[in-house]
Amino acid sequence: MPGTLRLPRRAALLGGAAGALAAPRLVFGQGTAPARIAAEAERPRADWGAAVGDVGADRALVWSRADRPARLVVEWATDEGFRNAERVRGPHATEATDFTARVDLQGLPADAEIFYRVIFEGLDSDRAAAAPVLGRFRTAPASRRDVRFLWSGDTAGQGWGIDESRGGMRIYETMRRTGADFFIHCGDTVYADGPIAPEVRLPDGSTWRNLVIPEVAKVAETLAEFRGRYRYNLMDRNVRAFHAEVPQVWLWDDHEVTNNWSDAKDLSADARYTEKRVALLAARATRAFLDYAPLRPHGADEAERVYRRIAYGPHLDVFALDMRSYRGPNSHNRQERAGLETAILGAAQVRWLLRGLLASTATWKVIACDMPLGLVVGDGRDAEGRPRFEAVANGNGPALGRELEIAGLLSALRHAGVRNVVWVTADVHYTAAHRYDPGRARYRDFHPFWEFVSGPLHAGGFGPNEADDTFGLEVVWQRAPEGRANVPPTEGMLFFGEMAIEGRSGVLTVMLKDVAGATLWRRSFEPERA
Structure with missing residues (x-):
């Protein structure tokens, strides 16, 4: 097999079972605790996860689905801790698209690991937010790599x-x-x-x-x-x-x-x-x-x-x-x-x-x-x-x-x-x-x-x-x-x-x-x- 293998993404993140037990990390594709507490019935849900498509060197399309009318928000960063994260406020998810929505992230760095979280904001007065869905991907390279x-x-x-x-x-x-x-x-x-x-x-x-x-x-x-x-x-x-x-x-x-x-x-x-x-x-x-x-x-x-x-x-x-x-x-x-x-x-x-x-x-x-x-x-x-x-x-x-x-x-x-x-x-x-x-x-x-x-x-x-x-x-x-x-x-x-x-x-x-x-x-x- 030519080239050097990259570790599978989750293995690379967790660094083995011992590290995972010592310090809980992200679980991709699943929701995590919302930043703001709200009654469960008041928050949108994103039980269908998130997906990324058509990735290039500087852009990627992020998709998700809510269970009710909501607004899609995507945050991304180049580190797992989401320091200096960019926040992109996307379109509304409504009945017209079966509550699906997508954001075309642009201006991404080439050949970089991108961490993202998908959040649906409710449309009620306090905009209660869904539990974020977490994910990661790698952008396309600008130079030669495996x-x-x-x-x-x-x-x-x-x-x-x-x-x-x-x-x-x-x-x-x-x-x-x-x-x-x-x-x-x-x-x-x-x-x-x-x-x-x-x-x-x-x-x-x-x-x-x-x-x-x-x-x-x-x-x-x-x-x-x-x-x-x-x-x-x-x-x-x-x-x-x-x-x-x-x-x-x-x-x-x-x-x-x-x-x-x-x-x-x-x-x-x-x-x-x-x-x-x-x-x-x-x-x-x-x-x-x-x-x-x-x-x-x-x-x-x-x-x-x-x-x-x-x-x-x-x-x-x-x-x-x-x-x-x-x-x-x-x-x-x-x-x-x-x-x-x-x-x-x-x-x-x-x-x-x-x-x-x-x-x-x-x-x-x-x-x-x-x-x-x-x-x-x-x-x-x-x-x-x-x-x-x-x-x-x-x-x-x-x-x-x-x-x-x-x-x-x-x-x-x-x-x-x-x-x-x-x-x-x-x-x-x-x-x-x-x-x-x-x-x-x-x-x-x-x-x-x-x-x-x-x-x-x-x-x-x-x-x-x-x-x-x-x-x-x-x-x-x-x-x-x-x-x-x-x-x-x-x-x-x-x-x-x-x-x-x-x-x-x-x-x-x-x-x-x-x-x-x-x-x-x-x-x-x-x-x-x-």
Whole structure:
């Protein structure tokens, strides 16, 4: 592993059990005693913790939620004692945003540990304040240093919710302990279409017992039900602690709305839904996602835009994509000409991505997306009985359908001489290392590249999926349930990926890990020089 490891954040703070016992310290993601005493009923509550997103060298977005109308206040400092703390008075949290609010902290020092506390002030005459929620994060570097980040996807899917007797969503605590600089959630941040029952019988005869609330008892249709899905995940103590300490980069995929969602999705035969208008469901789901995602909003003309670039020092640019909002309908996906029906990113996003990659001076350009490029992901059959496809791939053969958009992007990068592009993704509920090689491909006008798949975080295990030869996908390594569907979390098929970039050399090390933190696969890559 190149470079020097930083201690996991909480370990670094506490300095071991003896120090913790001798002098109580901060517990991140949880409330502490308020500075002003007030009757409990008079104070707002922030039981859903706090999260930090889209961190740069001099700014970071801080998110939280109150239980009633209140005003968000964020205090930050570069020391644990909050000496000389800066205080930023943020917006009101009201019913319009489900009492969520965010503050975009600016003017932060680069490459610094930032301690923060989130406070909600009441709107009554004495402005009784909520117990602060504490957290910390590190800003991006302005010069070369070791950088470590994580990625995965798929939280609370297939009815596997929070079983507190089994430790809840344990993988979030495993990831927190890595001390990573940030985490990319590659989508399916919630499963709005997946009801969570109080009990699930496991294959060994034991019982999985879910924590449940009314909003997860059925498929989400109302705005309140979509929002409830996000609140549900934040009921897990592991998730709250992770969010408080590890900055987030959120993407989204289909389950934030409904399975295999596009504008052309037909719910007429799905008896679970009384609301059949997919566009209305998508509108409500989008509002809920934007309320709860620690995502820096764009201007008014692009208020719902998810794709964006996160610059993280001289060695790393992250390009977070949106494969959901601009796609054409799921189809047989074998059109010979590109058009609106073959879009997966959409023309505007492709132009933005290409411009950003061409302009990037970072050693590594990491493209984070919600679905793999070369794995076949089906979506039933079309009206003519032909296979219909959910992702890019459509089976072996030349570039057709959605593959045309990706082929054009890959060719443009080759001709521009852009190197050191790596893709990370989730979606398929197993973990794998893929190499795309023009020497093996049907479409050959591109430079070889790697794609790394990891997930689920806390959902059923599936796979592996069929590999498509259009871009020469070679499955270098994979770990999957091998033909079994919806394998429960108790079997350990929960995965995340970790990347570490050595500041001195720029060497990238990729590790694919399991719920226990064990490294299952690892490889280091020297950056290619121009």
